[in-house]
Amino acid sequence: MEISNEELIKKAAEVAKLKKVSEDVRIGDVGCALVTDNGNIHLGVSIHACCGIGFCGEHSAIASMVTNKEYKIKKIVATTGDGTILPPCGRCREMIYEINEENLDTEIIVEKDKTVRLKELLPRRWQETWDLES
Numbered sequence: 001m002e003i004s005n006e007e008l009i010k011k012a013a014e015v016a017k018l019k020k021v022s023e024d025v026r027i028g029d030v031g032c033a034l035v036t037d038n039g040n041i042h043l044g045v046s047i048h049a050c051c052g053i054g055f056c057g058e059h060s061a062i063a064s065m066v067t068n069k070e071y072k073i074k075k076i077v078a079t080t081g082d083g084t085i086l087p088p089c090g091r092c093r094e095m096i097y098e099i100n101e102e103n104l105d106t107e108i109i110v111e112k113d114k115t116v117r118l119k120e121l122l123p124r125r126w127q128e129t130w131d132l133e134s
């Protein structure tokens with residue numbers, strides 16, 4: 001039984017619990033839940049730190065996924081603690097793609113009842129452009 005958008009959104013929101021761990025570092029502004037092609041769920045939270053050393057919720061969910069030797073994302077969502085959905089930033093879109101090129105078909109939840117494929121959010125690959133010029 002495939003997990004519903006609503007359940008995945010709920011899991012992301014459940015881990016998005018803001019915690020200030022030091023003067024400059026906040027954890028959990030954003031939570032992320034993804035389900036792999038094998039049906040396994042991985043969760044992650046953002047780390048907001050100064051000097052650009054933090055990362056998005058998607059990054060930590062993907063880190064959990066690859067730690068478990070999985071690379072193909074069926075569906076992914078990031079939210080704030082109240083369940084507000086945040087589409088992935090450009091860096092995360094690129095990371096999802098680079099982990100596995102087949103992730104261009106990953107469903108990204110952009111609204112409660114709406115998903116788009118990664119390829120719709122990342123329509124022109126920079127490698128393709130580079131190849132054309134060589």
Ligand SMILES: [Zn+2]
Binds near residue numbers: 057091092093
């Ligand atoms: Zn991001």
